Amino acid sequence: MDTRADILHSTDWTRAFHAYGPATDAPEFLAGLLSEQEEVRERALGYLNSAILHQGTVYPATPPVALFVAGVLGEPAVDLPVGDPFREAAGSAVEPLRLGLLDFLADVARAVAERAAGRSLPELEGLADPGERRGELDALLTGMADGDAEGEEEIWEDPLLDTVFHAALRDLWRAAPTLLGAVRPLLTHADGRVRQRAVTTTGALCRLVEEPEVDLSGAADLAENRDEGAAIVLALVEGGGDTTSFLAHPDQAIRACAALSEGLAGDPVAVGELRAALLDPAAADAWFRDRPGYFPGHVRFSLVDALVSRSGSEDAADLLPVFRELAATAGPFSCEADLRGLLRLALGGAESAPAPEVAAPTELQRAYLRAVVDNDRLWDTRVANVALLLRSLGLPTAREALAALAATP
Known part of the structure; x- marks a missing residue:
């Protein structure tokens, strides 16, 4: 060509x-x-x-x-x-x-x-x-x-x-x-920024190549910081490479990036890394100075997506600490990405099913709802995003009504 x-x-x-x-x-x-x-x-x-x-x-x-x-x-x-x-x-x-x-x-x-x-x-x-x-x-x-x-x-x-x-x-x-x-x-390349972007682009292009050989050894030898190291791991994630060995890396950011691999979807260690990272979502968002291109937005969004895809309603109790941290971090413009997946799991529904009726929530479900009620920033009346999210899940859209539903009966 x-x-x-x-x-x-x-x-x-x-x-x-x-x-x-x-x-x-x-x-x-x-x-x-x-x-x-x-x-x-x-x-x-x-x-x-x-x-x-x-x-x-x-x-x-x-x-x-x-x-x-x-x-x-x-x-x-x-x-x-x-x-x-x-x-x-x-x-x-x-x-x-x-x-x-x-x-x-x-x-x-x-x-x-x-x-x-x-x-x-x-x-x-x-x-x-x-x-x-x-x-x-x-x-x-x-x-x-x-x-x-x-x-x-x-x-x-x-x-x-x-x-x-x-x-x-x-x-x-x-x-x-x-x-x-x-x-x-x-x-x-001599410039670390160029190396990092080249690594990310290689990972993305490998999605279009049958049985790709994701050889990033040259870039790995020259990697100077966390950003470059994470880009290499994420290129392996995107290109279908094996990231298992990186689950034992001393850097939490590298471990969490490795855990995003679809090949580790059933690995409890990988799921544990995702949960651990999301116990401090603000810190995860601050991991990188030059955020690898794998992440289309905040780092935590990709971690949440992966965790939701690997969890079910039976995991809701274990995921409550994660949800509380996310609910405290979320704002009106990020609530959809931060909260929908885990909240829907807690309510017993799946993305492919209609929103479940929530007339008499369990104590665990009330704990999830209280975490949403308690964040003042979510209830900015100038932005309707939270109301739209709650309505889509069959929940009251007014803060007072949601607080009443979350109250201990």
């Missing part, structure tokens, strides 16, 4: 649309990644993370763009700094563009894995074949390229367009070995 700069000229961008229409603007933005002007580089990076990869969706333009990005990872120009293109205020921290490009490739790999929904490459190839409707598909893409404003909404809603999206997934799956090859030299 061609990852060199001439992909700008060898791709028919009129047929490779992105989130906002035909990708005829791609050559200009991609060339901007190598510009000497910071604002041009910043706009180009923003283009990657808005038009080319939009809210977890990949488009026909995404495969050639990803290959171009991989092809410039070794260029000196991507050492130049760039700010966050989505920053809300001036003066945001800047970092080498190479880091943003690695993050983009990691996000693309995760988007492909999630959108493919467990399908194999042969299955994607079948879904990407329009068969006898190829002519209709060509006409559809021509209409999109021509910018037919009147028929634009109809084009985007045409089920035949699914074929094109599956083709994008297929092409990125095929490109994964090439993308990995471009990232691999950065695993031993």
